[in-house]
Amino acid sequence: MRKQDTAEWNSADMMNVAAARELRDGDVCLVGVGPPNLAANLARRTHAPNCRLVYESGAIDAKPRRLPLSIGDDDLAATATAVVSVPEMFNYWVGAGRIDVGFLGAAQIDRFGNINTTVIGEHSDPKTRLPGAGGAPEIAAAAGRVIVIVKQSPRTFVEQVDFVTSVGYGPSGRERQAPGAGPTLVITDHGVLEPDPQTNELTLTRLHPGVTVEQAREATGWPLKVADSIKSVEPPSEVELTALHRLRNREAVDA
């Protein structure tokens, strides 16, 4: 248990709650497996009931009654306004720029928001074979804004990613050539990083309760840039925690 953890919530809860808060009511949100799935469904059950969930399996406006265990759950198709084929999802919806917010995870991320989910080591002979790209490269390119959810550690926040699976702002922060705004937020178990408006370097702008700048620096594999006036993130509210725990327990709610 980390320093900032309490009896009521831990750093993973804080990370999910912080991510959920970034969704606005009415946002069209592309949801992947894992933390994004939790965050998006949490938003829908708290402050953003009209947040529109799109799953790359083809479900548009899915209204899952329970937290789906995979992006291909029957509940998604059964509750969606429409279900389209996977090619249509990527061509007409993701690629066409109809997604307001895309969530991504990362095995490695660098200071310019470039993400690796492919391999540690050489691609042809990797030390660790990771799952690969999935929908990430095109979400990273085309979503209006991208929120990365990832635990902060020197192994994950690296000087240089072993493989660029999804482009943030490019090798030096200036190479991004894509319709979307890129990774506008990186939400970790320590706080929130945002690209510097001039250089696109990820900058620590908010800290979760109980976390220090020093801890965040230690969890980062490069000299971490810190905002002049760093903000504190509000701890999870009772309402948020209740909804989160119900989701995790896969309790059903009326859609």
Added chain:
Amino acid sequence: MRKQDTAEWNSADMMNVAAARELRDGDVCLVGVGPPNLAANLARRTHAPNCRLVYESGAIDAKPRRLPLSIGDDDLAATATAVVSVPEMFNYWVGAGRIDVGFLGAAQIDRFGNINTTVIGEHSDPKTRLPGAGGAPEIAAAAGRVIVIVKQSPRTFVEQVDFVTSVGYGPSGRERQAPGAGPTLVITDHGVLEPDPQTNELTLTRLHPGVTVEQAREATGWPLKVADSIKSVEPPSEVELTALHRLRNREAVDA
């Protein structure tokens, strides 16, 4: 009434019957409006009950109970095995080469089977504006074999078409670059023309009953090549005529 017309049938009937006979049971046949529609449905009601009718409106394996008046009739969708979108029809079915037989009409055709359905005169300032391409260019390119149904006259059978809407064998008969075999048969109210195996020049190989080679030559705007041993087409049978008249009267049959 032409010379070969009888009380029982006329040259248009003969043309439709001759076209229908070319369909084999099991053929996947792309059907357009007009004579092709009549011929394909005639085949289905006579010798080729398992001929598979595909309409460019998206209906696959349509089994119309009455002769459809347009390629978008409800009866086509209601009786089809599947209805797909128009882009899918052209990309996955026509373009992909899944059509065995395509029927085409023509406002002008030249000796190498190149077809004009676009304009008489200049494209930018035409004397006569014709309907245009529709599905024809891709059917002409991709169907396994193409059957052209067109009444023969010097205005239609021309030395050079004003506009190439659909390619047969190209300007000199040797330029065809397409997956399908091209216009393997041109069925007219006079007889049947087939491309010469060496030169691809359309050659009169069969005459309808009562028509002479001389009449066919007179109805052709170029010196018509005639096969050494020209065959006679069998007149429409009682069964064929009955089915044809029922189709024209839009009588329903059990699909």
Added chain:
Amino acid sequence: MPSPVPLSEAIAAHVHDGDTVALEGFTHLIPFAAAHEIARQGRRHLTLVRMTPDLVYDQLIGLGVADELVFSYGGNPGVGSLHRLRDAVEKHWPHRLVVHEHSHAGLANAYVAGAARLPFAVLRGYRGTDLEEQRDIISRVTCPFTGEELAAVKAVNPDVTVIHAQLADRDGNVMLWGITGVQREAVLAAERAIVTVEEVVDEFPEHTGAVILPNWVLSAVSVVPGGAWPSYAAGYSVRDNDFYQQWDAISRDRTAFLQWAKDNGLPAAQEEVTAHA
């Protein structure tokens, strides 16, 4: 998000002079009522896009609404010519109509590219045809893997697409079925989309082959029962084949056409001009 609005409001808000407008529906679900409302409001200088201009564009062209036409098959299906289209192209009545023409495969893929917000689409087709001379909309690309040369069409992205559908639900999502043509792509390719529907229901029924469009890709939904007449809406009406026949006579003659326009309250650009100029 669209709760139903009167058609006149939808057209006034979203269709402007000079717009590129696509009214789609392949024989089935042709949005005639919306087209007439566009004419009634006196829109001019439109670029009209449609695979099969059909009677709906023959009428708009005759009324002088369009300056340009993008299409792939301009006949009266099963009947013959579109006489107003021909008169505009051949005799420039009521004024000159510039045409950009595709094959069905070409225009369908131009919408596909538009829906994906890609600048072009690749297809097998056009090779050796004179349609390729329209190099601003039809070109070629080479496969980077095999070296094969293929046709390319420029994307179509209408300012506004209008379609007719069977149903909307209470949230303004829309459902159509039967022959669904290129409507999904035409709506998704457009900047704005207007849908007229037969009726509003609490819940959509099951229909194999149905297309559902979520409310957030639509600008307006209007309830217009019979809005596809003389075309049809599967489950609601049948095609008025007699009108398609009658149109041949009406449209063949400028005076008869202008009388038809007047009888239907549709202002014609040339109504003050001598009919047989």
Added chain:
Amino acid sequence: MPSPVPLSEAIAAHVHDGDTVALEGFTHLIPFAAAHEIARQGRRHLTLVRMTPDLVYDQLIGLGVADELVFSYGGNPGVGSLHRLRDAVEKHWPHRLVVHEHSHAGLANAYVAGAARLPFAVLRGYRGTDLEEQRDIISRVTCPFTGEELAAVKAVNPDVTVIHAQLADRDGNVMLWGITGVQREAVLAAERAIVTVEEVVDEFPEHTGAVILPNWVLSAVSVVPGGAWPSYAAGYSVRDNDFYQQWDAISRDRTAFLQWAKDNGLPAAQEEVTAHA
């Protein structure tokens, strides 16, 4: 034209050593039973294509069926790694596995191109990623109208595609619904297609979003109720999430995996070799 045949016959007739084989189904309708039959018949040197290898390819890879893998996301959804896939790539057990990897958008479009018998597809994607270094399958093309540079993917055309569907009718036409993924494209891109179905019915029900494949694009239909387990068939079964969890432990360990294979009558290439080589 396919009247139902036993699955063993369908696999024996249509899946050969060295073939490129796609088993598709996106979480839903994964053709596990067909995969096991392929393994049971001892097929070797396959190139396996699938967007999400999932447990179905983890099993085949562990059994030594595949030499190459074309994929876009190789995880156990919601659980973690595919350990047999990792072991093959990282430690070459039971032998080296060559991977060709796409994004979802890339592989979906590779199937789209394959279904259209085009040599490549264009998409927005890949720009600036290291995936582009696989130049034999990912390249770029320039729009002939705008000059914009876009990604291109080489078409995928499997020798055989296998899917699981809910229904066949008496004529051997096939219907699937729910999440239909990329199955339509995977079937149409293939030289041959095999479908396992839950049951045969006289007439298809109405299902919005259903895909229907006519019998003449299929090589064989086999009736295999539960053929998607531990994945699911909407309307017939639910996903066995417990098995997906359990697989993590089974697959993590070579001995446990080989025991699982033995228990299920699936011959493993390495069963005679020391498990912890």
